[in-house]
Amino acid sequence: MELFSKNRVKNKRVDGRDSWKMIREPRQKDMGLYGGILHKLAPKKTRFAAIDIGASEIKLVEISTAEGHRVVTAYGKVATPLDNLDDLADEEVMVNALKDLVLTSGLETREVITTISADKVITRHIRLPLMPDKELEAALRFEVEKLVPAPVDELIIRYAKLDITEQNNEKIMHLLLAAVPTSYIYDFYRVFARADLTVAAIDLQALSLWRLFCGIKPEYGGKGVTGFIDIGAASTQFLVTNDGFLEFTRILPVGGNLLTQSLAEYYDYDPAEAEQLKKARGRLLSAEEVAATSEEDMKIDFSLRDGLSELVREIKRSVDFYASQERAVPIERFILSGGTVKLTGFREFMAEAMGVPVELGEPGLPGQPVEETTNEPFDPSYAVALGSALREVVE
Numbered sequence: 286m287e288l289f290s291k292n293r294v295k296n297k298r299v300d301g302r303d304s305w306k307m308i309r310e311p312r313q314k315d316m317g318l319y320g321g322i323l324h325k326l327a328p329k330k331t332r333f334a335a336i337d338i339g340a341s342e343i344k345l346v347e348i349s350t351a352e353g354h355r356v357v358t359a360y361g362k363v364a365t366p367l368d369n370l371d372d373l374a375d376e377e378v379m380v381n382a383l384k385d386l387v388l389t390s391g392l393e394t395r396e397v398i399t400t401i402s403a404d405k406v407i408t409r410h411i412r413l414p415l416m417p418d419k420e421l422e423a424a425l426r427f428e429v430e431k432l433v434p435a436p437v438d439e440l441i442i443r444y445a446k447l448d449i450t451e452q453n454n455e456k457i458m459h460l461l462l463a464a465v466p467t468s469y470i471y472d473f474y475r476v477f478a479r480a481d482l483t484v485a486a487i488d489l490q491a492l493s494l495w496r497l498f499c500g501i502k503p504e505y506g507g508k509g510v511t512g513f514i515d516i517g518a519a520s521t522q523f524l525v526t527n528d529g530f531l532e533f534t535r536i537l538p539v540g541g542n543l544l545t546q547s548l549a550e551y552y553d554y555d556p557a558e559a560e561q562l563k564k565a566r567g568r569l570l571s572a573e574e575v576a577a578t579s580e581e582d583m584k585i586d587f588s589l590r591d592g593l594s595e596l597v598r599e600i601k602r603s604v605d606f607y608a609s610q611e612r613a614v615p616i617e618r619f620i621l622s623g624g625t626v627k628l629t630g631f632r633e634f635m636a637e638a639m640g641v642p643v644e645l646g647e648p649g650l651p652g653q654p655v656e657e658t659t660n661e662p663f664d665p666s667y668a669v670a671l672g673s674a675l676r677e678v679v680e
Contacts, residue, residue, distance in 0.1 A: 330677070331349055331350050331351040332347060332348070332349050332350075332351075332358070332393055332394040333347070333348045333349075333350070333394070333398075333674050333675070333676070333677055333678055334346065334347040334348070334359075334392060334394050334396070334397045334398070334674055335397055335398040335399065335400075335488070335493075335670045335671070335672075335673030335674035335676070336383070336386070336397050336398075336399045336477075336482075336670065337399070337400050337490075337493075337667075337669045337670035337673065338365060338399065338400070338402065339365060339517050339518060339519075339624075339666075339669075340365060340402075340517060340518040340519035340520070340540070340542070341364065341365055341517075341518035341519075341541075341542075341560075341624070342362045342363065342364060342365055342518075342624065342666065343362060343363050343364075343365050343382060343383070343386055344360070344361075344362045344666060344667050344669070344670040345359070345360060345361050345362070345386050345387070345390050345392060345397075345670060346359070346360045346654070346667055346670040346671045346673075346674045347359035347360065347390070347392050347393065347394060347674065348650075348671075348674045348675065348678060350678060354651075355501075355650055355651075355675070355678060356650070356651045356652050357650055357651065357652035357653045357654070357671070358391075358393070358652060359390045359391045359392050359393065360390060360653075360654045360667060360670075361386055361389050361390030361391075362386070362666070362667075363382050363385055363386045363389070364382075365382070366378040366379055366382050376475070376476055376479065379476050380476055380479045380480045383476070383477065383480035383482065384480050384481070387480070387481075387482070395481060395482055395483060396482075396483045396485045397477070397482050397483070397484060397485065398484070398485050398486050398487070398488050398673045398674065398676050399473060399477070399484055399487055399488070399673070400487065400488050400489070400490050400493060400669055400670075400673055401465055401469075401487055401488075401489065401490070403490065403517075403519075403520035403522070403536045403538070404519075404520065404538065405465060405466065405469050406463050406464070406465050406489070406536075407432065407433055407463065407464045407465075408461060408462065408463045408489065408491070408534060408536065409428070409432055409461075409462045410447075410459065410460070410461060410462075410533065410534065411425070411428055411444075411459075411460045411462050412457050412458065412459055412460070413457070413458050413460065414455055414456070414457060414458070415449060415455075415456035415457065415458055416458075421444075421458075425442060425444055425460070425462055426442065428462065429442055429462070429464050432464075433464050435466065439466060439467055439468070440464045440465065440466060440467060441464070441465050441466075441467050441470055442462070442463070442464050443462075443463050444460045444461060444462045444463070445460065445461045445489075445492065446458055446459075446460055447459045447460065447461055447530065447531050447532075448530055448531075459532075461489075461491075461492075461531070461534065463489060465487075470487065473487065486676065488672075488673045488676055490515070490522050490669050491522055491524055491531075491534040491536075492531075492672075493668075493669045493670075493671075493672030493673040493675075493676075494513055494515050494522060494524060494622065494668060494669060494672050495513070495524060495526065495531050495672070496672045496673075496675050496676065496679050497646075497648055497668055497671055497672030497675060498513060498620055498622075498646055498648065498668075498672075499526055499529050499531075500675060500679035501648045501649070501650065501675070501679065502647075502648055502649060503529060505620055505646065506526035506528075506529050506620075507528065507529045508528060508529075509527070509528070509617045509618075510525065510526070510527050510614045510615065510616050510617050511525070511526050511616065511617065511618055511619070511620060512524070512525050512604065512616040512618070512619040512620070513525075513526070513619070513620045513622070513646070514600060514619055514620070514621055514622075514623075514635075515621075515622045515623040515665075515668055515669065516540050516541055516596070516621070516622075516623035516624070516625035516626055517540045517541065517623050517624060517625065517666075518540050518541050518542050518624065518625070519538075519539075519540045519542055520536060520537060520538055520539070520540050521536070521537040521539060521540050521596070521599070521600065521623070522534070522535075522536060522537075522623075522669075523535045523536075523537060523600065523603045523604075523607075525607055525616060527614060532613075533607045533610065533613075535603045535606070535607075537599045537600065537603060539595065539596055539599050540596070540623075540625060541596075541623075541624060541625030541628075543592040543593070543595050543596050544563055544567070544589050544592035544593060544596075544625070544628070545559045545560050545563055545592075546559070546592060547588045547589065547591045547592030548562055548563055548567075548585070548588050548589070548592070551584070551587075551588040551591075552588075562585070563589070563628070566582065566585055567585065567589060567628050567629070568582065568585065568586065568589075568628070568629040568630055569586060569589060569590065569593075569628060569629065569630030569631060569633070569634045570582065570583070570586045570630065571630065571633065589628070590634075593634065597635075597638045600639075601638075601639075604616065604639075616641060617641060617642075618641050618642040618643065618644065619635065619639055619641065619642075619643045619644070620643075620644050620645075620646045621635065621643060621644065621645050621646060621665065622645075622646040622665040622668035622669075623665055623666060623668065624665065624666035626645060626665050627656060627658075627659070627661075627664070627665060627666065629659070632644070632645055645661070645663075645665060646663070646665060646668060647662055647663045648663065648671065649662075649663075650671070653667075653671065654667040654671070
């Protein structure tokens with residue numbers, strides 16, 4: 286199938302707001318006349334917030350549009366409670382962490398968007414003939430039955446229409462399909478409600494990143510083929526855009542924890558000690574720096590590169606898989622985000638490993654989270670949270 290067609294229907298591109306809704310809180314089915322009037326008279330919403338629960342940190346971002354332009358008005362992060370992310374089993378610990386984050390960040394709105402843990406969502410790119418929505422829902426249910434071992438009735442299935450192309454005089458839809466256990470979604474709602482927060486929607490991390498970098502800064506993905514790599518602690522998001530259109534996404538089950546594990550094994554440290562060493566002294570040395578550095582720093586560099594080798598292998602496998610798709614176009618450059626890319630020398634390391642230009646993503650929003658330790662204009666660990674906060678803002 287032709288991936289990139291001149292007959293692409295541009296107005297079908299996802300706008301980041303209404304095309305992806307996992308689930309909403311139960312509402313009255315019939316609000317009647319008064320409900321409609323109240324909706325029209327309600328003040329226009331000007332604050333939008335998102336919370337990204339990562340494997341190592343929970344990040345929060347709030348955006349205001351009150352003055353007619355987008356400004357980050359609050360942000361913050363707290364450590365993710367250990368052993369609490371996968372099943373949200375110890376709700377009290379997670380509830381307290383969310384309350385602390387709201388308090389310390391200065392969040393004003395209590396309605397937030399959140400994202401799904403990478404290991405809890407199954408995503409697939411599917412291409413189907415153009416059909417009515419009711420027929421499409423049945424077709425996607427059939428696709429999920431083939432892809433997911435769990436009973437379909439126990440899953441919430443949603444999709445985003447990414448593009449419509451034409452092949453042999455037939456319109457073909459490019460869809461991003463996602464399936465998540467229903468129980469996990471309701472766990473999210475319960476935990477957030479206990480923290481006095483209302484979940485407005487649950488977003489996909491891939492769409493958050495696409496919205497952030499292609500919606501705020503079209504020059505990142507608006508022309509040519511660009512790869513986006515967001516490296517968290519336990520997982521990595523890999524996206525490919527062509528002229529701003531989202532063509533490919535993949536979730537890699539590896540992240541910055543590989544570097545921490547490598548340091549822990551090399552120094553016989555526990556994970557917390559290794560993580561602290563990585564943050565305090567972690568640095569990937571250039572050829573010029575090697576000659577003038579200490580033996581200890583060289584040992585740290587060696588251990589970090591050992592951990593990175595597996596991460597790079599997984600990324601290259603995903604790049605190769607993308608390249609194997611019919612009519613795929615070679616990636617011209619990569620944009621990096623995620624907490625792991627804050628490591629000194631990481632961008633240069635990736636540029637050498639990937640063989641094409643590599644940049645650190647920087648959306649350029651007023652008030653955006655800054656990286657305090659290096660004075661960089663943007664803390665890349667906030668990329669997913671910031672992209673989700675823009676869900677109802679970016680056209």
